[in-house]
Amino acid sequence: MRKINIFDTTLRDGEQSAGVNLNLHEKLEIARQLERLNVDIIEAGFPAASKGDFESVKQVANIIKNASVVGLARSKQSDIDAVWEAVKGGVSPRLHTFIATSPVHMKYKLKQTPEEVIETAVSSVKYAAKLFPTIQWSAEDACRSDYDFLVKIITKVIDAGASVINLPDTVGYINPKEYGQMFAYIQEHVPNIHKAVLSAHCHDDLGMAVSNSLAAIENGVTQIEGTINGIGERAGNASLEEVAVALHIRQDYYQANTRLKLDEIKRTSDLVSKLTGMVIPPNKAIVGKNAFAHESGIHQDGVLKEKTTYEIISPDLVGVKSNSMVLGKHSGRHAFRTHLVELGYQLEEDDVNRLFVLFKELADKKKEITEEDISALLVEQQLTNDEDYFVLTALQVQYGTNQVPTATITLTNADGETIQEAATGAGSVEALYNTLERCIAAPIVLEDYRIQSVGAGRDALAQVYVKVELDGIVSSGRGTAQDVLEASAKAYINAVNRVYNIKNSNQEKISIS
Numbered sequence: 001m002r003k004i005n006i007f008d009t010t011l012r013d014g015e016q017s018a019g020v021n022l023n024l025h026e027k028l029e030i031a032r033q034l035e036r037l038n039v040d041i042i043e044a045g046f047p048a049a050s051k052g053d054f055e056s057v058k059q060v061a062n063i064i065k066n067a068s069v070v071g072l073a074r075s076k077q078s079d080i081d082a083v084w085e086a087v088k089g090g091v092s093p094r095l096h097t098f099i100a101t102s103p104v105h106m107k108y109k110l111k112q113t114p115e116e117v118i119e120t121a122v123s124s125v126k127y128a129a130k131l132f133p134t135i136q137w138s139a140e141d142a143c144r145s146d147y148d149f150l151v152k153i154i155t156k157v158i159d160a161g162a163s164v165i166n167l168p169d170t171v172g173y174i175n176p177k178e179y180g181q182m183f184a185y186i187q188e189h190v191p192n193i194h195k196a197v198l199s200a201h202c203h204d205d206l207g208m209a210v211s212n213s214l215a216a217i218e219n220g221v222t223q224i225e226g227t228i229n230g231i232g233e234r235a236g237n238a239s240l241e242e243v244a245v246a247l248h249i250r251q252d253y254y255q256a257n258t259r260l261k262l263d264e265i266k267r268t269s270d271l272v273s274k275l276t277g278m279v280i281p282p283n284k285a286i287v288g289k290n291a292f293a294h295e296s297g298i299h300q301d302g303v304l305k306e307k308t309t310y311e312i313i314s315p316d317l318v319g320v321k322s323n324s325m326v327l328g329k330h331s332g333r334h335a336f337r338t339h340l341v342e343l344g345y346q347l348e349e350d351d352v353n354r355l356f357v358l359f360k361e362l363a364d365k366k367k368e369i370t371e372e373d374i375s376a377l378l379v380e381q382q383l384t385n386d387e388d389y390f391v392l393t394a395l396q397v398q399y400g401t402n403q404v405p406t407a408t409i410t411l412t413n414a415d416g417e418t419i420q421e422a423a424t425g426a427g428s429v430e431a432l433y434n435t436l437e438r439c440i441a442a443p444i445v446l447e448d449y450r451i452q453s454v455g456a457g458r459d460a461l462a463q464v465y466v467k468v469e470l471d472g473i474v475s476s477g478r479g480t481a482q483d484v485l486e487a488s489a490k491a492y493i494n495a496v497n498r499v500y501n502i503k504n505s506n507q508e509k510i511s512i513s
């Protein structure tokens with residue numbers, strides 16, 4: 001059985017999904033869960049991109065003990081230095097550096113000749129080799145590159161010190177047969193390729209990212225890069241849970257496996273979905289709500305007689321629980337704490353106590369509290385170290401079938417001042433958002449609004465995700481409440497607060513001495 005290393009880039013390429021921006025606490029929470037899932041490598045960010053990115057890579061490197069933490073860098077000394085400063089405190093620091101190798105990227109983007117690109121790549125790997133024990137080098141847009149040019153540059157970067165060679169399908173263009181052939185060609189023609197681990201990194205523009213990753217494995221690749229739930233730039237990356245479960249279920253065919261604890265998959269997927277606001281489609285393989293639901297009579301009959309008639313994956317395998325314990329207003333601190341641990345959260349006693357108070361408040365309003373409610377509560381209350389520039393103090397919305405909806409809102413700003421405004425709209429949510437825009441006194445464009453219920457039942461919590469644009473910065477926000485309008489207001493304010501936090505963290509680009 002060949003061992004396949006899993007390189008998780010949820011925190012880097014995953015965060016490149018339009019509208020997703022995770023704060024430091026959220027990144028640390030995801031990193032801890034990735035460690036529980038047992039991924040081999042965590043790409044925690046691009047340290048040269050901003051002070052915030054630098055800090056989060058650094059903190060992830062400091063807390064993760066069972067995976068190698070890597071940062072991304074262009075072929076530039078300042079980017080490489082930023083990665084080193086961020087990851088050097090980690091147990092197994094790594095660099096991931098890249099340069100584009102396709103004719104279109106070299107000519108129009110980099111404005112370099114192929115020979116100059118080789119020179120840039122080799123000199124940056126040589127420079128990095130003085131700092132890093134492990135260097136991964138990627139040929140950006142490898143799949144649209146000339147294969148003989150790839151042979152030439154790969155041979156030279158391995159000689160310069162790279163020990164992992166990644167050939168990404170940056171634009172999601174290739175198909176499985178071609179991707180396999182490309183890796184076969186490289187192994188046949190690069191004389192020193194035995195000194196390097198081969199890695200695949202696929203995008204899903206044509207819906208082939210997972211198939212391409214599996215084809216790469218069939219052709220000698222031993223490292224797969226991807227993200228949880230397949231999030232990422234444009235149509236996303238290869239979904240790691242799909243790759244890992246495909247290898248497990250079809251070991252007979254692939255003769256390869258990962259180290260992942262597959263029963264941590266569902267929890268990881270839920271956490272990433274909640275924190276990024278990227279909702280999982282119900283029919284998504286492995287982690288979708290319907291992935292284990294048998295709907296039609298003939299299927300149900302078959303499953304009742306023998307599960308394997310229609311079930312190739314057991315829900316338990318990936319951590320999907322059929323029976324979740326229900327908490328209510330009579331539950332005590334022990335049951336609550338046990339529940340948090342089962343959900344994978346290790347919190348300080350003070351945080352447990354603080355959340356317990358909120359849990360009791362919710363339990364007074366809601367008959368049964370499910371795991372989903374607790375996760376929503378946690379995500380809402382726990383994972384924010386952002387500064388609150390605006391806090392919702394009071395909210396009133398008037399709505400009647402023959403009346404213009406009107407909202408009145410009171411906010412408190414960072415200086416402790418009270419702001420009160422009222423405005424109308426075509427509907428209640430529009431009235432609410434027109435009023436909030438007045439309170440914040442800045443032009444805010446609402447780019448996306450999504451609402452879903454947390455769990456089932458009439459008293460289910462409402463969870464709202466919004467995407468707003470303010471001063472050229474796009475940010476997502478979320479809010480949870482029993483009332484949909486309160487959840488809508490909270491999500492909007494959360495997104496605006498995040499814009500101000502991003503503006504602050506971007507003001508100063510890091511400079512490493």
Ligand SMILES: CC(=O)SCCNC(=O)CCNC(=O)[C@H](O)C(C)(C)COP(=O)(O)OP(=O)(O)OC[C@H]1O[C@@H](n2cnc3c(N)ncnc32)[C@H](O)[C@@H]1OP(=O)(O)O
Binds near residue numbers: 013098110
């Ligand atoms: C395929 C991928 O996913 S690559 C990773 C994508 N991730 C990101 O871009 C992270 C977020 N990015 C950022 O914050 C910014 O783009 C920064 C800080 C990295 C750079 O910002 P800026 O200095 O303002 O440059 P900008 O982004 O406008 O342009 C990129 C520059 O890097 C150059 N560049 C691109 N890739 C590379 C590379 N691998 N090596 C060296 N230079 C590169 C471009 O040619 C361009 O150079 P130019 O200014 O001389 O034309």
Ligand SMILES: CC(C)C(=O)C(=O)O
Binds near residue numbers: 169170171203
């Ligand atoms: C930096 C590289 C690996 C990348 O993200 C891509 O090419 O898609």
